[in-house]
Amino acid sequence: MTAAPHADRVAWSIRDQLGHVYVHGDFAVPAGAQTTTLSCTSTASGYFAISASLTHDGAALPSAGTRPQGIATFGILPDLSGVIPAVTYKHQDQHRFGLQGFNGWTAMLTKLGVSRVIDDRQLSVTEPKGPNTWTSSRAQLSASFKSGAIMRLVRLDGIPAWASPTGAFQDDAYAPKDLDYYRQYMARVGAETEAIRQAYFPTQRNNYYQVTWEPNWKDSSANFVALYKAVYTGLHSTDPNAVVMGTTSPDPGECSWCTSGFLRRHASLGLGNYIDGVATHAYYGPHPSSSEPPEQYDTDRDPAKAAKALDRQMRALRAQMQAIKPNMPLWSTELSIGYDPGAAYGPNYPSDNQLYAQAAVATRAHLIVLGEGAQVTYFFFGADFPKEIGFGTFFDIVDAQGSYTPKAVSPKPEAMAFAAMTRIIDGTQTLGRLNGLPQTAYGYAFQQLGGGAVITALWTHNNANWPTPAGSYSPTSSMTYSLKVDNAGTNGTVTVLDMMGNPYTVGYVNGTVKLTLTESPIYVVSKNASVMSAQVTAPVGYAGQ
Incomplete structure (x- = not known):
């Protein structure tokens, strides 16, 4: 909805948590109140921010609650039905994820x-x-x-x-x-x-x-x-x-x-x-x-x-x-x-950079918790609240200082990274942390219940680049790492999922796949559990789900 003081044009764009603009455009609006509907389709999942402003007047989307001005946000959930096999839960308490802050919000x-x-x-x-x-x-x-x-x-x-x-x-x-x-x-x-x-x-x-x-x-x-x-x-x-x-x-x-x-x-x-x-x-x-x-x-x-x-x-x-x-x-x-x-x-x-960094760090933290032997991890908190600034997984778009009982919310990148992680890691047993990693690389392997697919979460963290000397959190600083996913002498492909659950295919040679690791975790889906089990250290006392 626009309320231009005179005839104008609206410039708009949709970008992800990394600042990549997926689509943009503009359209004319008359003076006064006007509602315009745009239709967009996408094959990508994750967090997205819509920006819109009047070309001549300069007015932009106002802030809403704890969400800053200039953006409205939404998320697209990943559909991994063709990527990760479905899991059968013998017991309901084999699930691994909880949340504080949205009691009663079943949907x-x-x-x-x-x-x-x-x-x-x-x-x-x-x-x-x-x-x-x-x-x-x-x-x-x-x-x-x-x-x-x-x-x-x-x-x-x-x-x-x-x-x-x-x-x-x-x-x-x-x-x-x-x-x-x-x-x-x-x-x-x-x-x-x-x-x-x-x-x-x-x-x-x-x-x-x-x-x-x-x-x-x-x-x-x-x-x-x-x-x-x-x-x-x-x-x-x-x-x-x-x-x-x-x-x-x-x-x-x-x-x-x-x-x-x-x-x-x-x-x-x-x-x-x-x-x-x-x-x-x-x-x-x-x-x-x-x-x-x-x-x-x-x-x-x-x-x-x-x-x-x-x-x-x-x-x-x-x-x-x-x-x-x-x-x-x-x-x-x-x-x-x-x-x-x-x-x-x-x-x-x-x-945008702070929101990206929060999502990357939070996702890694919960993966460490599970990878080091916790059966269950709880996200905190549902929406922003006054006491601890930014601890919400969602913006509270009504109260400027946040609320413990929000009326309406809007996702941050963290929310959509969590939604991807639950779809990828829930229904797994922890195999353990990868052995012999380079100093700035991190990795944990999991296997689906019932002896299913192996899912390995990997990322890099380098204090020298976090933040960079310029004070920003780099989404592009990276290292290469070779992960053994199959027996020596075998060639094939694995599916890799980014932090938001978007899949892509990478080939491996002689049982090893070469990966690019950044500060945002990726998930590698493979099949050979014996190969992965031979290169991890299981958490002490972890007895499964």
């Missing part, structure tokens, strides 16, 4: 390829005023869960004032003052959860619970374990399929407040007796952003700094888990990549 979650969200059963939510005031009601269950399409991770942290030893609400700092009542409450939650599973998720093997959430623990270590014991015994008394997980600290690695560190500190007190799996948030620094990618410290000569790299943190966590209780499941229930530090929502921010 959006499905389009993104997301099959899990978080459902609140904190005592502070269900019984904020006093004990024995919550009665489970199936009528209150979200329509997303009743559809059977979106599974639940049951959140348990949060102590109301009446149950808190401090006399005030607290979240993950102290054990409740009456642990026996807490155990009884958890038994009610377990009974409800199993009833919901039987009614709506009959092929889901287990029910999953997250006990604490980024604990800022001030109570004793003994009481931390006592809290887990109360939750564990309560849930297992009524839910034979319970998987009780913690400690869900912000970073996965080995430090005083990291998940691995929490596990190690409490292992001697018996914490391993009261968990069935581990949940973590997979942050790797104070503000994961385009300027702080997960691989930033991998090449650092200081071992303490190198340990901060996300892949190394995940390995440390897996090793600590194995020492406590072998082969436990591992979930990352939150990981987001924000805009660069100091950013603010506004009509001229973010730039």
Whole structure:
């Protein structure tokens, strides 16, 4: 719709996350309000931004919420039905992707390829005023869960004032003052959860619970374990399929407040007796952003700094888990990549380059999480919100500072990269990280359930080029890498998918395909699983989906 002050022409174009213009044109408009419809077709999938401006007047598309001026955005989902074979899921909980922030948005979650969200059963939510005031009601269950399409991770942290030893609400700092009542409450939650599973998720093997959430623990270590014991015994008394997980600290690695560190500190007190799996948030620094990618410290000569790299943190966590209780499941229930530090929502921010960089870094981070042995990873957050600038996967196109409950959204490149990743990686087992990679190359191999296709995710990251000396994030800096995909002496072709799921064919010779790697991940689809398994290191304790 235009509202030109006088007769004018509209110049328009459609470009992708790399700035490539796919199509452009112009058309005449009269003065006043005018609606013009254009018809475009495309074989490409991914993120697209429409730009439009009046040729003579200069007016352009205004900003909308957290989306900057000059663009409107949309996405085209990849159709990979002819590229990647369909997977048969024996159990619904073999799916690998969750999301925080779009509870109840069933259609959006499905389009993104997301099959899990978080459902609140904190005592502070269900019984904020006093004990024995919550009665489970199936009528209150979200329509997303009743559809059977979106599974639940049951959140348990949060102590109301009446149950808190401090006399005030607290979240993950102290054990409740009456642990026996807490155990009884958890038994009610377990009974409800199993009833919901039987009614709506009959092929889901287990029910999953997250006990604490980024604990800022001030109570004793003994009481931390006592809290887990109360939750564990309560849930297992009524839910034979319970998987009780913690400690869900912000970073996965080995430090005083990291998940691995929490596990190690409490292992001697018996914490391993009261968990069935581990949940973590997979942050790797104070503000994961385009300027702080997960691989930033991998090449650092200081071992303490190198340990901060996300892949190394995940390995440390897996090793600590194995020492406590072998082969436990591992979930990352939150990981987001924000805009660069100091950013603010506004009509001229973010730039195209910032949006591209966010998508590339976020996609790599979640691939590292899965490749290093997490069964499940959760995207964060649905749309932009005020607290952490740019952490949304979508623009909020109503509220200029974003909202936790958006009314309308518009995709960023990150959203469409996630939609491609779910279609490519969901339905796989992790084989492991590739061995013998060059210093700036990264790669993880996966195989479809049932012994299907092999999918290898690869990219390069070089701190010298991120950002470039000019301060931008280069989409073109690259390296060549030869990947073995078949037996020696064989020739053939593989399908390669770009970050947005667009396929192309590459030939291989003598079992090896030559690839160009950039900061945007690619996915190589091949068939010879034995060849790929011989060149990867499987994550410690990863027992499949």
